[in-house]
Amino acid sequence: MAFADMVLPSNYGPNFKFNPDKPNFPVKGLRFVGMISMIDPPRASVPDAVSKCRSAGIRVIMVTGDHPVTALAIARKVGIISRNALCTYDFAFRDDISLSKVSEKDKSECTAAVVTGSDLRELSDIELEKILTTYPEIVFARTSPQQKLKIVEALQRLEKVVAVTGDGVNDSPALKKADIGIAMGITGTDVSKEAADMILLDDNFASIVTGIEEGRLIFDNLKKSIAYELTSNVPEIAPFLMLLMLNIPESLTVMAIIVIDVGTDLWPAISLAYEKPETDIMTRNPRNPKKDKLINRRLILVTYCQIGVIQAISSYVCFFLSMHIHGFKFSTLTGIRSDWENYNVNDLKDSYGQEWTFESREKLLRKGIASYFLSIVITQIADLLICKTRKLSLLEQGMSNHVLNAGLLFEIVLAVIVVYCPYINSVFQMEPVEAYVLVPALPFAFGIILYDECRKYLIRKYPGGFVYRHTYY
Known part of the structure; x- marks a missing residue:
């Protein structure tokens, strides 16, 4: 800062109103003093x-009370304005630092702008909105x-989500108005802290970026956990729909659903909260707060209409195979629910003419329920693996989440104990099943993983494409 002085004439008395923006006093002939x-x-x-x-995809705009030269120098130093970017101030500096005096031709050549308070x-x-939309760096x-x-x-x-940082009393109106106000914890005034939504304890801008990354991770992991939990709803609801439509014996009991929801699914769902961030988490554009909710149409489409349907089909293949091996073909099972559940009917014939008592039918049905239950568990393991990432391949993400690995085990x-442990399986109305009955569930589980890997590949390959628009939740 250069300092100069001048002895002013008597007409510049104590009551004279000086105008620093449009000087109404002498600015030439000063004596340089230091x-x-x-x-x-x-x-x-x-x-x-x-x-x-x-x-x-986060835009950083500097708003300061400093001189334009100082502000531009700092902005270029930290990267708010690119070093090679042509700025309106480069022209304005030659013309009394007024943006309005820069020609439209010069403005059109610029990718950055410095706007002063007088402007x-x-x-x-x-006009302000036009500047905000015209120049990416301001x-x-x-x-x-x-x-x-303002x-x-x-x-x-302009429908932007605005975060404002500040530490002084003069920042409090902007802090209060912003979608999220961030006050400085060390240098910030009490007024700014009260107006803000968040207080930055170390006064470091880099901590805000760390917070953004952590927030994106939390949002991602919540979505993954919800997607995992919703998927098993389809094979859990399907048996009750089949009861109404085909009038077949019950293929899943309430006790089995309880085991799935508060037993086999609980730990794995929680373990997704410990999943590390995907490598692209800080290269994505910010989500649209109006459309990108935790649960949206695309999440429902993937969980209920795709993965959930595959799980339901897998479970019914295992159920009908278990019943078929013991004499009841699919064609025989349809429409016999009332006779099957009637304890007075002790001569119900299977597909081969063999008669079944009520007790023997109930034991066979518990085998079918166990087959259906174990198929859900097997396909849910595959579902848990695909829920580890929303966009990247499972091979890129790896299996370093030890909480999730323990949840899989x-x-x-738990599934083996519920089905094969004596006395415990009777509580949950299940009977041990042969291993070969569960073999059909394995191709479905691998198919879920392969299908989802292809889906994520298309999302990465064609961002904004059909698969991205309809399945990227």
Whole structure:
């Protein structure tokens, strides 16, 4: 900062109103008295944080009270404005630092803009919105608290989700108006902290980016857990629909559903919360808060109409195979529910003419229920593996989530105990089944994994394509 002085004439008295924006006092013929240089360098982690924001589709705009030259220099140093970007200020600096004096031809050549507080006062809301949409890189300098609020409101009118950081009293209106206000915990004033939604304890911009990454991870893992839990609903609901449509014996009991929901599925669903972030988590664009909910149409389409249907088919293949091996073909099972459940009928004939008592039928049905239950468990293991990622291949993600690995083991052990352990299986109305009855479930499980790997490959290969638009949940 250069310092100069001048002895002003008597007409510049104590009551004279000086105008620093449009000087109404002498600015030439001053006496140079000295110069002071000072620097408040940005933290070393800020440039990398800004770069991560860019790759994540997050736009960083600097709003400061500093001089435009200082603001532009810092913005270029940390990467808010690219070093090779042509800025409106490069032209405005030659013409009394007014954006309005830059020609339209020069503006069209620029990819970055520096807007001063004096410029903002002359801009209408529509003109400000045009600047915000025209230039991807923007710095606002010499701004007042009211102007910071005006910028936030303009961005919100453009349907942007706005986060504002600040530490002073003059930042509190913008902090309050923003979708999320972030105050500085060390240097921040009490007023700014009260107005903010979040307080940054270390006053480090890089911590915000870390928080964004953590937030995306939490959102991802919640989606994965919900997708895993919803899928098993289809094979659980299907037996009751089949009872109504085909009038066949009950293929899944309420006790078996309880074992699935609060037993075999519980630990694996929780374990997805411990899944590490996918490598592309900070290269995706921000989600649309109006359309990208935790549960959306695409999530329902994948869980209920695709993976869930495959699981239901697999379970019924195992159920009907178990019944067929013991004499009841599919054609015989349809329409015999009333006779099957009637304890007075002790001569019900199977497909080969053999008569079955009520007790023998009940024991056979428990085998079929166990087959149906174990098929759900096998296909749910495959479902758990595909739910580890939303976009990347399972091979890229790996199996480093030890909580999930333990959950897989727990799911298998619990299923074996419920079906094959004496006395316990009678409580859950099941009987041990032969291993070969479950063999058909294995191709379905591998098919689920293969199908989902192909789906994710198409999502990566053709972003925005048909598969992406209809299945990327």
